[in-house]
Amino acid sequence: MKKVVKLLLFCALCAKFTSVSTIATAQKNDIYNYLPDLRIDSGKATLYRSSIKLLENEFSGILIVKNMGDLHFRCVFTTETGIKLFDYQIYKNKTKVLYGLGPLKNGMVAKHLGENISMLLPFNLDFKNSVLQTNSVRHKINVKIKKSRYEFQSTDGENLITFKLVKKNKTKLSANYILKNNESSIPWKVNTRSHSFQIHGNFQRIKE
Amino acid sequence: MSKYVTRPFLIILVFFQFYKNAFSQFDKTVAAGNPNEIKAIIKVNALKSNDISAEFTQTKVLDIIMEKLESKGTFKFKKENKIRWEYSSPFQYLVIINGMKIYINDEGKKKEFDVKNNKMFREINKIVVGSVQGNLFENQDYKSRFFENEQVYHIIMQPVNVKMQEYVNEVNLYIDKKDLTLKRLKMSEKSGDYTLVDFHGHRVNHGIPDKVFSPEE
Numbered sequence: 495m496k497k498v499v500k501l502l503l504f505c506a507l508c509a510k511f512t513s514v515s516t517i518a519t520a521q522k523n524d525i526y527n528y529l530p531d532l533r534i535d536s537g538k539a540t541l542y543r544s545s546i547k548l549l550e551n552e553f554s555g556i557l558i559v560k561n562m563g564d565l566h567f568r569c570v571f572t573t574e575t576g577i578k579l580f581d582y583q584i585y586k587n588k589t590k591v592l593y594g595l596g597p598l599k600n601g602m603v604a605k606h607l608g609e610n611i612s613m614l615l616p617f618n619l620d621f622k623n624s625v626l627q628t629n630s631v632r633h634k635i636n637v638k639i640k641k642s643r644y645e646f647q648s649t650d651g652e653n654l655i656t657f658k659l660v661k662k663n664k665t666k667l668s669a670n671y672i673l674k675n676n677e678s679s680i681p682w683k684v685n686t687r688s689h690s691f692q693i694h695g696n697f698q699r700i701k702e
Numbered sequence: 703m704s705k706y707v708t709r710p711f712l713i714i715l716v717f718f719q720f721y722k723n724a725f726s727q728f729d730k731t732v733a734a735g736n737p738n739e740i741k742a743i744i745k746v747n748a749l750k751s752n753d754i755s756a757e758f759t760q761t762k763v764l765d766i767i768m769e770k771l772e773s774k775g776t777f778k779f780k781k782e783n784k785i786r787w788e789y790s791s792p793f794q795y796l797v798i799i800n801g802m803k804i805y806i807n808d809e810g811k812k813k814e815f816d817v818k819n820n821k822m823f824r825e826i827n828k829i830v831v832g833s834v835q836g837n838l839f840e841n842q843d844y845k846s847r848f849f850e851n852e853q854v855y856h857i858i859m860q861p862v863n864v865k866m867q868e869y870v871n872e873v874n875l876y877i878d879k880k881d882l883t884l885k886r887l888k889m890s891e892k893s894g895d896y897t898l899v900d901f902h903g904h905r906v907n908h909g910i911p912d913k914v915f916s917p918e919e
Contacts, residue, residue: 576889
């Protein structure tokens with residue numbers, strides 16, 4: 495018995511010195527200082543040079559994301575050769591298919607692809623009622639909202655800042671926001687990844 | 703005649719002439735009197751052309767944005783089924799169609815597709831090859847109407863198959879009457895969005911080597 499107690503105490507002591515647990519609980523408003531700026535003015539559009547891998551298929555072209563107002567966003571993808579692959583309307587987290595070529599018309603495919611694309615939309619970075627915990631050693635920020643856990647990691651390089659947003663729910667969706675310089679929080683590149691349908695998205699902002 | 707009448711009249715005349723020259727090539731075509739004659743002329747020319755190369759400007763018009771998406775590049779075709787679309791701006795992008803294979807080089811990233819296993823690519827291949835050769839109207843999957851003006855023959859093609867209309871609602875070909883080269887290709891969608899490709903600097907039968915249509919090139 496004594497040996498067991500000693501072992502337990504020893505383990506607890508090791509845990510205290512080796513774990514990198516959260517250091518402080520920050521104010522919830524602080525999260526907005528860390529979020530990438532994805533705002534698009536109403537009526538305006540942002541263009542991304544994109545490539546999307548969906549299951550075994552890959553396609554590339556231009557993704558146009560337009561703010562239609564009232565939290566509605568329209569996303570149109572056209573290939574370099576001028577073929578329009580899809581035209582989706584995203585409202586909150588719901589994707590409506592306005593047009594889709596082949597399997598891109600399928601509701602389930604559109605739902606999961608829409609989820610990835612929605613990581614380019616500002617409303618997905620709304621963290622009201624969140625609990626924020628920071629770890630300044632690893633530049634890691636954890637945010638808990640209901641059953642989803644979001645993890646932010648910011649790596650402060652010379653001209654590049656990466657924010658990794660990992661959404662730990664059923665779809666296991668992650669997004670990597672790459673900022674080109676320290677002054678602007680507008681992402682230059684966004685990479686998304688979802689286990690559903692094995693979706694990988696690469697989006698490079700080309701125009702506003 | 704009074705100078706107060708002559709001067710405005712001259713200005714209007716000059717303006718009209720400028721307007722007419724600027725826009726007449728592809729505008730205002732009228733129903734052709736003899737479509738069979740046009741088909742025969744284009745078919746004879748297609749038989750004589752072994753290879754074609756040209757510069758192109760592609761404009762994509764989408765209702766979602768005011769701005770038009772413009773790209774430029776070079777185009778090469780060789781009988782029977784070899785096409786090379788090489789975009790140089792704003793991005794480097796290469797598409798090679800060689801028989802039943804499509805090769806894509808997207809700024810270094812290479813992909814390969816089999817046309818026969820992919821219905822969409824099969825149809826696009828038919829449209830592109832048929833448009834370039836000017837004999838798309840021989841394809842029974844499309845119904846065609848013939849128009850013309852002083853400069854061009856204008857052929858409007860529409861897919862017969864309703865499902866095919868999802869990909870392309872209408873194809874417009876503008877063929878130069880003097881040298882029978884394809885000047886403009888317009889592919890329209892049901893939504894109203896369309897892709898316009900303008901060709902210029904044509905060179906016909908100047909001997910394009912097969913290796914140009916190889917993915918290694």
